[in-house]
Amino acid sequence: MTITSRRERLRAATIDEIRQAARAQLLRYGPTGISLRAVARELGMTPAGLYRYFPGLDALVQDLGACCHQELAGAVVAGRDAVPAEDPAGRLLAACRAFRTWSVAHPAEFALMFGGPVPGLTGRDAGSVVQTAGVAFSTTFAEAFLALLRQGEAGTPTDPLVDPALVARVHEVTNVTAAPLQEALRPEAFALFLSGWIRLYGIVAMEVFGQLRWAVTDAEPLFEAELADLMQRLTRQ
Amino acid sequence: MTITSRRERLRAATIDEIRQAARAQLLRYGPTGISLRAVARELGMTPAGLYRYFPGLDALVQDLGACCHQELAGAVVAGRDAVPAEDPAGRLLAACRAFRTWSVAHPAEFALMFGGPVPGLTGRDAGSVVQTAGVAFSTTFAEAFLALLRQGEAGTPTDPLVDPALVARVHEVTNVTAAPLQEALRPEAFALFLSGWIRLYGIVAMEVFGQLRWAVTDAEPLFEAELADLMQRLTRQ
DNA sequence: CTCATTTTGTGAACGCCGTTCGCAAGCCTA
């Protein structure tokens, strides 16, 4: 029940329109091809007018990244929840497949979210928004992973290999969104989870960035093989 | 003995100077922050003058990418060859570690080479130069991997999962540089190699792109664990 | 209804960018 004055509604609508135009540019020209002036042109506005809604291009791009993160998370959740809860392994599989499907269908968005720091590379706080969004996103997988854990199917990897400062850091950053991850913080389980996430990211990023094209025209069988191996590693061992 | 007239020498020197300035910009401002005008400024030249040496900014950036690929390949080879040939597993390990070390030390260059298509995203032929360079680069690992194979330690994965058009493609693209890869083209071996390369790329890309910072402050133990698991997968199974 | 205040958008300007083109000066060769 958030009260919304007429002004606020108009403003929100404009912001949405801006986002939409920027998104179209992202689609067409890639993360670095988004132009304030072009967005303004599409809205029939003056470039300066956009500064009433975003403090600059970087902010717009970052906002776009956050939106994409949300959208991707939605796709993953939808994929996961299409499989009944009685089959946690199937749910995790479905989540991974949804991640790849969305990413391959939205390469520009993927590059924006998971590529290197796009604008400059100040790196310090610039990516903080997108990184917290990334954490919230990864909890999507963590949930399915934890279901596996609870079912008692997942084993524990051999070595702990956890950073001492890690627990505090994750606690700090997952305060609101990621309650499930705190259970996964049992060091061995967390390491196992990270290892899986790394492999999933690796193959999807390679495919989306075209780094596999020299070897393979259709990366799906490769992905499925990697996924099968990954699931085997997660459930048995 | 390629004859070099005085002009050609001067020209080569200028090109090198341009590369050097561009490289400095890459280091400071990232792949998208390279500016023709800034390079020209640093050389005490007019922007237009640079067009006598490169047909445009994109060409300069691509040339830079090729140079970086060469440099990275050199680092990996050096790391690999620091381990005696009697220990093929150790050589492969050393190559992987050298890959990570160089990449972490040169994040901008890594982003340029392995990130998404930087300028626009025409994608078709734009990345062809960098992709052939990537193939040549991956043979560095293939060599060490093949040594393992010949030693008879490496097993074969379960399913073939090879693209039918793959053999011809790789034959076509590795004609000169990558004779060793042709032996690895035995489908199962190639799949195993690709799987390993994917995992290696995955963890290094995640670290360099800062995608692991939310979870871990020092990614090295994670890398070592992943590497150990990877080697185990490659040698035994 | 009126009037002051806040919000929204404009237009002009600044300095940067990549790129093109005509022209001058230098070098190499014949």
Add this chain to the structure above:
DNA sequence: TAGGCTTGCGAACGGCGTTCACAAAATGAG
């Protein structure tokens, strides 16, 4: 020494992000 090739310059074009003073519109209080 004469001609051609190479190199670099200067000016210009259009596009970019961003700033700033200013006008118009919407809002809410009296």
